[in-house]
Amino acid sequence: MSRVAPGHGDGLDAHLVVERGTWRLDVRLAVAPGRVLAVLGPNGGGKSTAVAALAGLVPLRSGHVRLGGRTLTDATSGVDLPPERRGLGVVLQDVLLVPHLSARENVAFGRRAAGERARDARRHADALLDDLGLTAHVRTRADRLSGGQAQRVALARALAVEPAALVLDEPFAALDAHARAHVRAVADRHVRTRAVPLVLVTHDLADARALADEVAVLEGGRVVQRGAPEDLVAAPATAYVAGLAGAGHDERPPGSPTPTVGT
């Protein structure tokens, strides 16, 4: 297991500072190509805000996001690429498919927006959906898909644009155990064969154990622990991490606020 040096020229390198009133997110993330960083943490810890900041849906107060030598945003130099020019494959926690389009058209969406012929984009989409076990739902309107199906379509449409990095916010949360293992494997294969960095936001230590090379635990807008998944289990730094390690999955403190993405 190789450690990824911050500021790695080919990977994703981010320093995200976002302020909302008195709440503040301040994290540094770095992921090398073909590597997976899992971001764990309780609700309100800042995970979804970090995703939104990476995707360009919320502005940075300070910091930067660089990807493979490109600067996506930099608060000091004033560079701030809009979401559509960042070249990221993003799955947001709320999935947010285009409701009136079919699963196929949702997946083909990005390629068609880039000017690819509809027929080619659809063929590509069908192959991805097939990979994810959705062959039967290619023509189903997105708003008629189940939660688990929608989540897989969201992953497929993020993969379809062949992004330079993947940012997935709880991409397996609505999947049953069987589908989850399968979809994890698809994501893993994509990351390793195409050598793209993946930021995987999750509540679930099992996701992190299955995919991540490194884990960052986000609490109160800061990284409270960093390390390989097994290190976390061995030496939990906070009660939250200890809870994760003990129970094997997260527990949500009742009444904790849910951050909204991109609004």
Added chain:
Amino acid sequence: MNGTTVRVRGALATLAAGCLAAGCAGGGAAVPAGSSSPGPTGTVVVLAAASLTDVLAEVETALEARHPGLDVRTSPAASSTLAAQVVAGAQADVLVTASEATTATVTDALGGEPVVVARNTLQIAVPAGNPGGVTGLDDLADPDLTVALCDPSVPCGAVAAEVLASAGVTAAPDTLEQDVRAVLTKVRLREVDAALVFRTDVLAGGDAVEGVAVPPEHAVATAYPALVLPDAPNPAAARAVVDHLRSPAGVEALRAAGFTTP
């Protein structure tokens, strides 16, 4: 709603007048000399053709000055609209229309004896400076000029049709308006080069409107009958209004507005 207001006001005016007569003003306030003779009091509602608007404003001022207990309320509108309102039961004392035929629809239904108080003739109205170079009725047939007429189904349009037929002109109008004021507005705004309106309207148009005379042999005159309505709530005041229109002062006001008087 309006009717209620009018009636209540009328009652108040009557009360006030009675109080004056009984000398209850207290302190022996001097009563104006003009009001010492018993005259009409209360409210009198006059429905009049739109072309009489300005004349009636003068009538109102003059009568109210002479009879302090009198409140003259005028309601100008298209003659046919007014006639329809009266037949439908609108409370009013006097009706003056721009058409004997229109007044006939009222007398047929309710009775009454109209008297013609004024006559009006048509004139060609052009915007100040006469941009279309209009010289006579023939120009109304010029398709290059923008021409406004009243619709033939309303009185001013019917008269216009008579005038044009008498002159043997087939007009080429661009719009057939609902009433004469709408026609005049379009002349004032210089949106049309020529229009057929009443002589009174040309005068009312002021500096913005000029008249081009219609030859006397084609100038069809329209009569303005005044009618004291048979069920007028205030018949004395109603008669005073009609009498005033026929008095030297009334005739002067009518002539100043461009009417001829019988």
Added chain:
Amino acid sequence: MTRRRAPVALLAPAALGLVLLVAPLLALVVATPWGDLAARVLAPEVLDALRLSLLTAGVSTALCVLVGVPLAWVLARTDLPGRALVRALVTVPLVLPPVVGGVALLLLLGRQGLLGRHLDAWFGVTVPFTSAAVVLAQTFVALPFLVLAVEGAIAGTDERRELAAATLGASRWYVTRRVTLPAAAPGIAAGAALCFARALGEFGATLTFAGSFPGTTRTMPLAVYLALDTDPQAAVAMSLLLLVLSVAVLVALRGRWVGGITGARTAPARTTVPS
């Protein structure tokens, strides 16, 4: 959703409101000369006015959609400075007496108007007293209905879906075309229906700006108003025709889409569930 019984405190004024709206229309129906209705409605001058009304209201509606949907998008989805002022300006024709709207149009596009005098001098084009003037007058009064309806529809769609679509590399225009507008389509249809109905009923601005000439500018409402003075029975018959037409348009277009609007406005269900 379970149906609940409405409290009397709401039902009574609701019923009164409905009566206030419907009773005058009922009176119109009662006054209708049913015996020779067909003859009156099929009279050539009525058909002329009807044809002109449908044509001009259709063109006005198309024009409103063409400029109104982008305007609504700007109001709903951008934070341009002065947006509140723009929204207020869009609403002005709603509160302005239409006759005043007609005068304003004359002052702009009349032969002596700010713009009209140049149109006349340079191109020999005069707008008043043409069917184009009718379309302009109708567009002026009907546009706010469309803009407000569509702005509401766009604001009611989930902007986060557009952002999610943008992360796939789609330009703002592409997202607007394929995500925003289809999602707002029911609102656009409802707005267009309202707009068409308003254009169909337009009277004051048309009379002032376009005049009243059979076949060119005398639309149904103008014909009704004229007939009121000359042939009240015909006026009632034409009014009924106009009423039936408007109701048909509103029911056909709005009724069909109203479900869609409420559907589009409900917040998207969160698909993430704690495992």
